[in-house]
Amino acid sequence: MATAVKTTTTELPESRVRVDAEVGAGEVERSLQAAARQLGRDLRIPGFRQGKVPPPVVIQRIGREAVLDEAVRGGLPRWYIEAIDQAGVVPVGDPKLDVGDLPDRGEPLTFTIEIGVRPTATLGSYRDLEVGRAEARIDEEAVDAELEEMRERLARLEPIDRAAQSGDFVTIDFVGSFAGEPFPGGEGRDQLVELGAGRLVPGFEEQLEGVAAGDERTVEVTFPDDYGVEALRGRAASFAVTVKDVRAKELPALDDDLAEQNGFDSLAELREDVGSRAREADERRVDAEFREAVLDAAVAQAQVEVPEALVRARTHELWDRLLHSLEHQGVSRDDYLRIAEKSEPDILEEAAPDAERQLRREAVIEAIAVAEGIEVSDDELLAALEPTAQREGTTPKALRDRLRSQGRLDDLAGDVRARKAIDVVAESARPIPVEQAQAREKLWTPDREEQVPGQPAGGLWTPGS
Incomplete structure (x- = not known):
């Protein structure tokens, strides 16, 4: 064309x-x-x-x-x-x-x-690399935590006669005032408050501990200096509170009845299902970490010159992407810096190693794709688009055509091509125990004394190599 x-x-x-x-x-x-x-x-x-x-x-x-x-x-x-x-x-x-x-x-x-x-890479060895791979496992604590979440989802709030304590729920009416004068937005009715959850102004929930249904109490608080409503920041206020009821959370027992409510015949069957899904999730994590480690091993064998100016440029790109993402979440640059308690130069400096690592990886991935003659077929593009198409209620072909008209199809093709290049390295790699890989990293390498700071080491020296 x-x-x-x-x-x-x-x-x-x-x-x-x-x-x-x-x-x-x-x-x-x-x-x-x-x-x-x-x-x-x-x-x-x-x-x-x-x-x-x-x-x-x-x-x-x-x-x-x-x-x-x-x-x-x-x-x-x-x-x-x-x-x-x-x-x-x-x-x-x-x-x-x-x-x-x-x-x-x-x-x-x-x-x-x-x-x-993007810098260019001179490849070293990238096939048959020995790389540490962890064993996927079932995290029993994670299984227990998910079962506890199931209990929480099925919990009921039951009225109680005793005084309220942390963890209980109280239903209240309240009217807030400054020096006896009510202020806009300071009134609420039938508000359900979980004591100890920390969702209200600091000090409010703590002063409701010990109340019972029918009690009236005056709560004295000072709004934080960073409170969301600017007119209230730093001001002391009084709230006249009427307690309408006190309820405690009642969790269902961890038994076969709980399993039946979640579609299983027994607690053992439910626990087995949760454990199986936890193991599958851990296998995905292990696989992702292994692929990343294999790629880094190939990068360590390659020669890639990454000028400092290029690292600075990529660092600013990463920062700009983060700001763009935060903006969509309603978080401004100044808000983020205040929350992080860091300056922009500090954040850019901390991001520099990640920026350099990204550039090295991208250079090696491209070099492998060229060396292997990797291309991306239309069927592979459609397969990559299938999950997104399902979520959007369209077809992969329609989504492909839309991306092409928007000039974004090449980006997708680049992602698929990169994944195929990493597949070449990962599928040929020889997994070894993580402990063995860590021990090898501590061995002396002949080139280490001459290694340029910040550059990846050359091939690992081992006896007989």
């Missing part, structure tokens, strides 16, 4: 490239006309209905250079992505973008991109 952008790529030092891009004159003209139509929607020109001003009239009225500038601003993000795709590079960090002069009529637009790219 013909593309609007032509590129040439020049490799630069320290895992950077310069991409010289040229947007064809035809694409520039189409973008100019589209920008003129968009601008014409807001223009009022005698003789034309609003929104119906022809592009040539818009260009004549505003000026070709101004409309072209708008067209370039609108088209550049799309042309940038196409240029990166054409260059076949995997960018790391923010680009340095330099746009040439606005072209004359019939001339192309040129721009250059200078950016860090």
